[in-house]
Amino acid sequence: MTSHYSSGYGPASHHRPQRHIDHDSSFFDDCLGFLAKSTRSFWSFWTARGRHMAFQSSVNMLRQLRHNLSWRRLLSLPHLLVVIWMIILLWGERWVYHTKVESCHWSSWEKWPPGAQPHRLILVADPQLIDPHSYPGRPWPLNPLTYMVVDNYLRRSYYQLQEQLRPDTVFFLGDLFDGGREWKTAQGDFKDPEWGQHPKSEQQYVKQWNKKYGHDYWLQEYERFEDIFLDPWIEAGDAAGPGQSGRKLIASLPGNHDLGFGAEIKLPVRNRFEAFFGDGNRVDVIGNHTFVSVDTVSLSARSSEHASQHDLEAIYYPTKVFLDEVQTTKRRAVEKELRHLRGETEGVLLNHTIEETGKVKLNKPPALDPGPGKAELPSILLTHVPLYRPPGTPCGPMREHWPPTKPSKGQEGPVIPDHRNAISVSGGYQYQNVLNEGDSVDLIKKIGNVVHAFSGDDHDYCELKHDARQGNVPEITVKSISMAMGVPTPGFLMVSLYNPVDGEGKSLLSEETPTLQTHLCLLPRIGGVFGRYVTFGLFGIVLLAVRACLVPVLKLERFAFDEHEESHKTGSVLPVFKAKIEDYDEYAMAGVAGFSASRFMHGSHGQSRGRSGSGAASASTGGKKKQYKDKDAHRSKWGWGGRGPPKIEIRSDEDEYSTGGKWRPASRGSKKTTLQVVLTEMWTTTWRVAWMVVLFWVWLARRG
Structure with a gap:
């Protein structure tokens, strides 16, 4: 009979029961062990030196606090x-x-007849809230600091604008954001058009922007705009000035940094902007003037070089339709305002009559439009992009970046052309400094009765009068209100409107009397x-x-x-003297009665106390006096001097x-x-x- 056995190394060892290792339990035990060891180490340190160090640190802190609070300090x-x-x-x-x-208070520059109640309006251009698109190469600590400083400048300036000037109406002239066109939308196709190429300085960041900054980030930027500009307007209240019906804030006019420009505009971006700010094309009757806001960044797609090769109608069509119908829209808005002034119902009144079906006239339903021939209020054009002007047209003495060139001796009037003082007639990726000439002429012609135009985009002040093709319309390009737009002195434009009318809309002023006055208010030069x-x-x-x-x-x-x-x-x-520990132990073991705790703490050097201590030792030890003399001599040899325990002075x-x-x-x-x-x-x-x-x-x- 063969006996089968296993020594644990042979084939039979596989019958040995395997030990199950609980890795979670082992890790938990290790953590408890480390925690216990750390606690013991801390307690040992605390009982040995930690509490004394903490006490001494507290004492030093109290000393320094008392020192800092002294009147002399x-x-x-x-x-x-x-x-x-x-x-x-x-x-x-x-x-x-x-x-x-x-x-800049209104009373310091307004020149209206006594008893006048003007409508006071302020134009704010290019706040252009900076974001990752503004300075993409700046490191992390510097970028947030820049955001804070620039936002505070805008907030403080605009708060004082609302608090002190209390305008009846505020218009924003576009470019509310800096990179609004770059942040991906929640819906729609966000692909760049095939002809739209970012500049080289931005190309390396485009993928990061599309991945990191989407619709949620744009909503945060919208809330940021509200915090800076809407909240102070709300805090100022809704009570308008004398003779005015109410206060308004209108920020629907888009800029090229909000949507893009011309052929590069993405429809989802524009739809998002209009969903939150309103239609970029609108008519408002304010202060007995008709304000016509036109989305010229979208209109510019019509005259783009890509319009002949690609279908861009979806971009410019809404603005084109608006301009085709703007005369009717103006008459309706004016009629509604006149009805309000006469105390009548502003809407359309329908007669409650019973008519036979065959006699009902459905081709001419009642409408607010009274038709051509009625009195018309002066029209004011608002556009983000300035109107066309020949290259080198000077902007006047209030342009900060480049003052006008001084005319030569004997010359009357400004130097023309003056390219340094003018707005450059040029363009590039997602911008164009002025509109095309055809678009400018079409704007003035279709709106009609334009007495003034206001624009933004350039960041600096520019004032001029256009030629006859553009109706000899005066135009002011408004300074940016932001300190980060390359212009040393930001500002905003104040507009005072006074145009009393009768019940039919006819002005009570003479034809030569201006109904509009402007004043440039300059903000602090940072x-x-x-x-x-x-x-x-x-x-x-x-x-x-x-x-x-x-x-x-x-x-x-x-x-x-x-x-x-x-x-x-x-x-x-703490004591300033300390006995050397070895000699202190030697004296203690010898039973020296004269070495007291008081002597250890104070470290006395007096000879009389040394002698009395030596005498006491002699009386108690008898024959050991010589031994102590030898030890005293030994201490003197090493410079300790005198009798008693050696002392180390702490200085x-x-x-x-x-x-x-x-x-x-x-x-x-x-x-x-x-x-x-x-x-x-x-x-x-x-x-x-x-x-x-x-x-x-x-x-x-x-x-x-």
Whole structure:
């Protein structure tokens, strides 16, 4: 009979039961073990040295707090600079906006007859909220800081506009966003047209934009626009000026940064914009004037070079239809306004009559349109893109970027052409500086009775009068309200309208009397504000440097916290002498009665106390006196001197510099120098001023 067995290494070992390892339980046990070990280590450190270190740190903090709250320190030069800095920051971040807008008050420039009740309107151009499209190459910390600074500039300027001027109507002239056309829509085809190529500086970011910034991001930008511009308008209330029916804010006119330009416009982008802001083509009767807003960025697709090769009708068709029917739309709007002024029902009245079916006239239903021949209110054109003008047409003396060229001696009138002072007649990807001549002529002709035109897009001010083909219409291109649009001094345009009419819409003023007055209101020049910050900052640094140099010379009180100096004033917390531990143990083992705990704590050097201690030891030990004499001699040999336990003196390096707050020369061998004192004072005072000023600026910035 053969016996089968296994030693655990042979084939039979597979019958051995396998041990199941619970990996989750093992990981949990390891975590508990690590936590327990960490807790024990912390407790050991706490009981040994941690609590003493915490106590000492608390004592030092209380000392420094008491030191900082002393009147002499609170009224010192660094804190005086902080107070001055706060006043300068309040001026630069708050008061300067109030002062600038206050200087533009309506009463300071309006020239209407006594008793007039004008309608007061403000045109805001190109706020162009910056976003990832604005500075795509900037690093992370700088971009959010730029957003905050620019948004605060817009918010503060617009808040003062609403708070002090309280316009009856506010029109935005397009480019509400900077990259609105780049953010993907929730619905529709967002592909770029085959002829639309981003500039080289943007091509590397297009895929990232399409992936990261979509409809949700655009909604956040919309809320940001509301926070900056809509909320202050709501806070100002709905009470209009004397004789006015109500207040309005109209922001439906699109710009090329909102939709794109011409053939590059994507229909889903325009549909989204109009869903939130309204139709870009509209007619409003305001202050007895007819304002006609035209989506000229879409209209420009009609005259695009790609129109002959591709079907672009879907882009320009709504604006084309609007212009074809604008005369009728104007008459309806005017008739509705006149009915309101006469106290009549503004809508269409239908007679309640019974008629035979065969006699009902369905071809001419009742309508608000009274038909041609009725009185017409003056029309004002609003367009984002300026109207056409010949190249080199000067923009006048109020254009900031390039003032007009001085005329030669004996020449009357401006220099023409003046290309530096003019708006460039050119274009590129998703922009065109002026409309095509044909579109401009068509606009003026179809709208009719245009007495003035206002536009945006250029960011700087431009005022001119067009030629006869464009009806000799005067046009003002409005400055951008943003500090980030390349124009040093932002602004907005104030328009005062006064056109009293009778019940039929005929003006009560003479034909030569203007019904419109304008005023350019300039906002703070941010470069000047920051320049004052830099100037005072450099002055403060020089002042602190002079003070730091005078501290050791005139023995002034130091601003830098000196823990040792404070201990002299308040009494030391820890002993300044320490017995050497080996000798202390030797004396304790020998039973020396004269070595007391008090002597250990205070480290006495007095000879009389040393002798009495030695006598006490002699009385108790008898024959061991000689032994102790030998040990005393041994200690004297090593410089410890005298009898009793050796002592190690604990000193601060700064003991050589100050005693009781009084200055004295450094002793030989000290590591401190006058230069180190000056540098310490300079660093301490500069850091104190810097962090307090920065925190105050951050607080102002966070509050908007």
